[in-house]
Amino acid sequence: MSKIGETTLQLDLTALEHNFRYLRAKIAPTTKFLAVVKAFAYGSDMVAIAQKMEQLGADYLAVAYAKEGSLLRDAGIKTPILVLHPLPANFDEIIDRCLEPSLYSKKILTEFLDVAKAKNQKGYPVHIKFNTGLNRLGFNETDIDFVAEQLTDKKEIKVTSLFSHLAASEDMDEKPFSLNQINTFKKISQKLIQKLGYAPMRHMLNTSGIINYPEAQFEMVRSGIGLYGYGNDAGVDSQLKPIASLKTIISQIHHIEAHETVGYNRAFTSESSRKTATLPLGHADGIGRQYGNGKASVLIHGKQAPIIGNVCMDMIMVDVTGIDCKEGDEAIVFGQNKSAEDFAAGAKTISYEILTAISQRVKREIIAS
Incomplete structure (x- = not known):
């Protein structure tokens, strides 16, 4: 898949075809x-x-x-x-x-x-x-x-x-x-x-x-x-392929000290020196406030980076302490290696909600074989 330079929802039509054929095989030809x-x-x-x-x-x-x-x-x-x-x-x-x-x-x-x-x-x-x-x-x-x-x-x-x-x-x-x-x-x-x-x-x-x-x-x-790509059952999910991958990039990295706060209403207070990353997507893009304050995380270089503080309209901040990353690096909200169901679960909601919430201002990129 292509490297992104902005928040992008990548759509894999090959995965869509796989899912269609899997479900089609479950029913009679007629x-x-x-x-x-x-x-x-x-x-x-x-x-x-x-x-x-x-x-x-x-x-x-x-x-x-x-x-x-x-x-x-x-x-x-x-x-x-x-x-x-x-x-x-x-x-x-x-x-x-x-x-x-x-x-x-x-x-x-x-x-x-x-x-x-x-x-x-x-x-x-x-x-x-x-x-x-x-x-x-x-x-x-x-x-x-x-x-x-x-x-x-x-x-x-x-x-x-x-x-x-x-x-x-x-x-x-x-x-x-x-x-x-x-x-x-x-x-x-x-x-x-x-x-x-x-x-x-x-x-x-x-x-x-x-x-x-x-x-x-x-x-x-x-x-x-x-x-x-979702079947409401772990066994079925393993046979399906999520077609959508929501990806973004690190806009800025901050180093904060103990007792400093992050975001609106100072919702997160650091207990020690931390490294945070700001990502260019927020509740106007479909990442609702219910995902903030540690309820969900993103993947950066294969490691979980929890959302800290309140989700902003256009940005979220994540804790990247211990993750070797830099500004411009990719962050995966959900996709093949981190399902929308997993992302949604922390906020006690379902894949349907996070998938359908993604704003039309997020760039769509079609991936087809």
């Missing part, structure tokens, strides 16, 4: 694969990731909101795009940009039908989401008759898929709950398919679901975090 690229592709580069997924043959992409899908269409992405959380204000945009909405409530379903009718749509593809226990978005089992009535003999839209979302697929202590969700979804989908008179695709499994409940892969699976 099962479709949906790649989740919401939130700038988990904080990386949505266009570059979507282009690679399209090249590799992903059957679907998923975004959270219409604007994300429009950005992909502007970049020339042709793969079908599911909008997981569409809002009525964006229904015209969704149709104009050939995006496919998840319809998850009575209000959303009826309002989208009205817009589709006003725009003279015929068989516009939609996806119906059911709530089976996550209690976030989705119709309930008691809504089956309502959904069927709304869809019967309607020419404007046609259901492409029925889907739900597991609440704890990574936690095998919650296996009974997950199995109940799967069984509930089976029952719901069978009832609705019978009423519709045709069989849309079904999908329920996320990354951990693909690993732990392959018997419930139905006609399609969805993967987000797994594509980016």
Whole structure:
């Protein structure tokens, strides 16, 4: 990989391909694969990731909101795009940009039908989401008759898929709950398919679901975090490759004496002579204040350098006492040798949060073989 001269998020598309093929091998050849690229592709580069997924043959992409899908269409992405959380204000945009909405409530379903009718749509593809226990978005089992009535003999839209979302697929202590969700979804989908008179695709499994409940892969699976190198399980993580490496450089080195303080509010007081390094990234770049005061560290020449004091907007200070380093040397926040999960753990959070928090002002560099 190239040597950096500023804070840079390096994105390894070869690692992305490895992760896709690993997950693809866990499902049947006939099962479709949906790649989740919401939130700038988990904080990386949505266009570059979507282009690679399209090249590799992903059957679907998923975004959270219409604007994300429009950005992909502007970049020339042709793969079908599911909008997981569409809002009525964006229904015209969704149709104009050939995006496919998840319809998850009575209000959303009826309002989208009205817009589709006003725009003279015929068989516009939609996806119906059911709530089976996550209690976030989705119709309930008691809504089956309502959904069927709304869809019967309607020419404007046609259901492409029925889907739900597991609440704890990574936690095998919650296996009974997950199995109940799967069984509930089976029952719901069978009832609705019978009423519709045709069989849309079904999908329920996320990354951990693909690993732990392959018997419930139905006609399609969805993967987000797994594509980016994290599987919510140490054994799975060892088989995946993090695609993102956040690197920066040492801007300045300070030598401080005992009882001197570092940073805002004098949050760190040295008990002895120390050497500190200032790095050019802070909470405006996604390194939140919760990582300060020893809760997280960076790697400098293979050694851990803990963050000391409060995280600043544009800078962090780390303790490099005992590390042979100089200004301009590289510091690794997370990557292949220090996972985002490990970095996040000290602040009692998860890889998803640190990955998606990386600011758009951080330079992205695409690494491809």
